[in-house]
Amino acid sequence: MRPLPVGEHGLLIELDDGDAAEALHAELLRRAAARTLPEVREIVPAARTVLLDGVADPHHLAAEIVQWDIPPLTGGRGTTIEVPVRYDGPDLADVAARWGVTPGEAARIHASSLFRVAFCGFTPGFGYLTGLPERFHVPRRATPRTRVPVGSVALAGPYTGVYPRSSPGGWQLIGTTDALLWDAAREPAALFAPGVHVRFVPEGRTR
Numbered sequence: 505m506r507p508l509p510v511g512e513h514g515l516l517i518e519l520d521d522g523d524a525a526e527a528l529h530a531e532l533l534r535r536a537a538a539r540t541l542p543e544v545r546e547i548v549p550a551a552r553t554v555l556l557d558g559v560a561d562p563h564h565l566a567a568e569i570v571q572w573d574i575p576p577l578t579g580g581r582g583t584t585i586e587v588p589v590r591y592d593g594p595d596l597a598d599v600a601a602r603w604g605v606t607p608g609e610a611a612r613i614h615a616s617s618l619f620r621v622a623f624c625g626f627t628p629g630f631g632y633l634t635g636l637p638e639r640f641h642v643p644r645r646a647t648p649r650t651r652v653p654v655g656s657v658a659l660a661g662p663y664t665g666v667y668p669r670s671s672p673g674g675w676q677l678i679g680t681t682d683a684l685l686w687d688a689a690r691e692p693a694a695l696f697a698p699g700v701h702v703r704f705v706p707e708g709r710t711r
Contacts, residue, residue, distance in 0.1 A: 505519060505570055509562050509566075510555065512562075513557065514555065515566055517553060517566075517569065518553050519552050525554055525622070526622050528554050529554050532544075532554065543559075544556050544557070544565075545559075546558060549698045577620070584618075585701070587702060588682065588683065588705050589657050590680045590681070591615075592679060593677035595677045596610060603640055610678070611706060617635045618635055619704075620699070621698050622698065627667075628668065629668030634664075644676070645675070651671070652673040656673075656680060657704065658675035658676055659676045660676065666683070
């Protein structure tokens with residue numbers, strides 16, 4: 505764990521890996537809810553960092569955080585969002601082959617996993633979801649697509665993501681959902697938020 509000052513009232517905590525970043529983020533949220541965390545305006549997780557903004561005394565908080573005994577993440581707690589998905593993506597067969605299973609089995613593996621939104625980025629509403637065991641991690645495509653359809657459910661490295669809008673992308677597309685990931689008229693606008701759990705619920709036939 506490496507705390508770094510960011511301006512006068514910011515603190516960036518660098519962690520060894522994504523699991524450590526998620527665990528720290530969860531602990532910060534827990535302490536904030538329990539009112540045992542000094543006032544912080546915003547807590548923003550990323551792949552291997554957590555940014556705290558609006559901190560009155562970043563140096564004091566940094567010295568406190570490095571002394572914490574941070575428990576590992578446990579699944580099944582907090583809000584769980586169910587996302588209906590059709591496992592009909594053009595890369596499903598390739599992903600299944602990498603896993604050594606049929607496309608139907610690949611869909612069942614994915615749908616049986618409990619995911620957690622580790623952080624958000626890339627485009628409004630896009631969440632980076634962790635939860636697939638390491639043996640099911642897959643690389644990005646060697647050649648990215650110039651257009652990925654909105655609602656595409658995709659895999660890359662340790663993450664699952666859902667494209668909130670059509671955009672270029674290099675992730676492996678395994679399915680499609682009609683869930684609205686970003687709606688400016690909704691409060692909150694984003695369906696996914698860091699710390700929220702997600703389950704994908706199959707609908708229809710698997711390609």
